[in-house]
Amino acid sequence: MKSKTVICRCEDVTLEEIEELMEKGYTSMDEIKRITRCGMGQCQGRTCRTLLLAELAKAVKTHPAEIKITTFRPPAKNIKMSVILGGIDNEQNG
Amino acid sequence: MNRTAEIVIIGGGISGLATAYNLAAMGMKDVVVLEKSYLMSGSTGRCGAGVRQQWGTEMNCLLAKASCEIFENLNEILDYEGDIEFKQGGYLLMAVTEKEVEQFKKNVALQNSLGIKSVLLSPEEALEIVPDLNIEGILACAFHHKDGHANPFHTMIAYAEAAKRLGVKIYTYTEVTGIMVEGGRIRGVKTNRGDIFTGRVLIAAGAWSREVGAMAGVDIPVRPERHQILVTEPVNHRLGPMIMSFAGNIYCQQEPGGEFIMGYGPAEHETYSITSSWDFLEVMCRKAVRFLPYLRNIRIVRQWSGLYEISPDAQPILGRVEQVEGLYVATGFSGHGFMFGPITGVLMAQCILGLPTTIPIDKLDLARFERGELIFEPSVV
Structure with missing residues (x-):
């Protein structure tokens, strides 16, 4: 069996899938995120965002700082609707 | 980048990409799509992904039904190696006012007359479809089993890849800075990456359409x-x-x-x-x-x-722009551009090629606002 390197654990995205997309010309983090869902899972890219950034930088031969990173979206971590609806009474539940 | 084109489509969202694909599939060469950012950066890539046929005007029902039928077969039509994830779980519309109940009755009758098999349900009947629904305050529901939703990202990539295979050039990070008009005719498009000479331009720039229209001296009221x-x-x-x-x-x-x-x-x-x-x-x-x-x-x-x-009447603006020869517009969807995208692509391609459109779109032209012929659609969020 061919070995696979998992980049995004929440959405089960492999390096091989990302490389395939880069070969097709999708070389922005935003595009790869939307096509593969890399970084769109429950942890919101805590691990894979930097991995994807590093792989992209390598592929397009640039410094990671030169690559436009995907937007960090709220909320900062997963939060139950009941906590938002309960307001201050539920502060401990987050 | 191309220096000339048969047509330049401004906007790489669903409307622009679907029109580009259909034009190429109908034989047009040198179709160019310009997207100012990355693909999926605009409104299509941010939308709620719904696809429904339950509308309140005949034209919207016909457009939506035809669009939905394309969605059903889109993976095959575009020969997509992925999946656009079209799920037809239906749309359950919930009426919470008496006025809405009356409107739903009219809508369902209209939809049924056009071959859309929607039904009016009591709140209790709705529970059979959504068992966990809190029906308190719900007076009636309308349901159509063929409505649903699709993945906007994959739908766009499916169109983009199919278009590219037919020779369409899609330039991302290419922003239009001007539209060249001479003697009332389109001559070309200026971009941050150089000029492209063309006799035809389609504005499919969504929320930015007014700004783009102004570049050609045309007011697109969105x-x-x-x-x-x-x-x-x-x-x-x-x-x-x-x-x-x-x-x-x-x-x-x-x-x-x-x-x-x-x-x-x-x-x-x-x-x-x-x-x-x-x-x-x-x-x-x-x-x-x-x-x-x-x-x-x-x-x-x-x-x-x-x-x-x-748009002023929350309806799409589709078709030729009278003031400028060679200028076309597909915008003003008011939140429904994704679901209408597949049929927009077909109709706009027919319109641009001078063919009769399979569904009449003359009522949706830009000039309707000057004529005062606005369209009233009762069923929008």
């Missing part, structure tokens, strides 16, 4: 409006259809992956801002839990926003 949306963690499947209330101002659906996606349309000032706000989260939670109490225990993962381009 205004940008921010709409917010959120997605939850994935959980087991509990919700078949998209649920929606016009008066209650909410839509909510469960993705094939198990995530719930929901939004509502707040009254907002004209803005190009696509930031997220805290108050949205609070109001959204209250609205969602009202209809589906079990959502209380589900976690929100992410929120984002995108722009509707609202």
Whole structure:
């Protein structure tokens, strides 16, 4: 069996899938995120965002700082609707 | 980059890409699509993904039905190696006022006369479709089993890849800075990466269409409006259809992956801002839990926003622009550009090639605002 390197654990995205997309010309983090869902899972890219950034930088031969990173979206971590609806009474539940 | 083109399409969203694909499939050469940012950066890539046929005017019903039929076969039509994830779980529309009940009756009668097999349901009957629905305050429902939702990202990539295989050039990060018009005719397009000479331009720039239209001296009366949306963690499947209330101002659906996606349309000032706000989260939670109490225990993962381009009558603006020869427009969808995208592509390609359109679109032309012939659609959020 061919070995696979998992980049995004929440959405089960492999390096091989990302490389395939880069070969097709999708070389922005935003595009790869939307096509593969890399970084769109429950942890919101805590691990894979930097991995994807590093792989992209390598592929397009640039410094990671030169690559436009995907937007960090709220909320900062997963939060139950009941906590938002309960307001201050539920502060401990987050 | 191409220096000449048969047509330049401004806007790499669903309308632009679907038109580009259809033009190429009908034999047009040198089709160029310009997108100012990355593919999926605009309104299509931020939308709620719903596809419905339950409309209140004959024209919208016909357009939506034809679009839905294309969605059903889109993976095959575009020979897509992925999946556009079209899920036909239906749309359950919930009436919470007497006025809405009356409108639903009229809508269902109209839809049935056009071959859309929607039904009017009592709240108790709706429970058979959504067993967890809190029917308190719901007076009646309308349901159509063929409505549903698709993955906007994959739908766009499917069109983009199919278009590219037919020779269409898609330039991302290419922003239009001017439109060259001479003697009332389109001559070309100026971009941040150089000029392209062409006799035809299609403006499919969504919320930015007014700005782009002004470059050709044409007023396209659409205004940008921010709409917010959120997605939850994935959980087991509990919700078949998209649920929606016009008066209650909410839509909510469960993705094939198990995530719930929901939004509502707040009254907002004209803005190009696509930031997220805290108050949205609070109001959204209250609205969602009202209809589906079990959502209380589900976690929100992410929120984002995108722009509707609202036209004066909340209807699309499609077709030739009379003042400038060679100029066409496909915009003004007012929040429904994705679901109408596939049929927009077909009709705009026919219109641009001078062929008769399979569904008449003359009533949707830009000049209707000057003529004062606005279209009234009763069923929009």
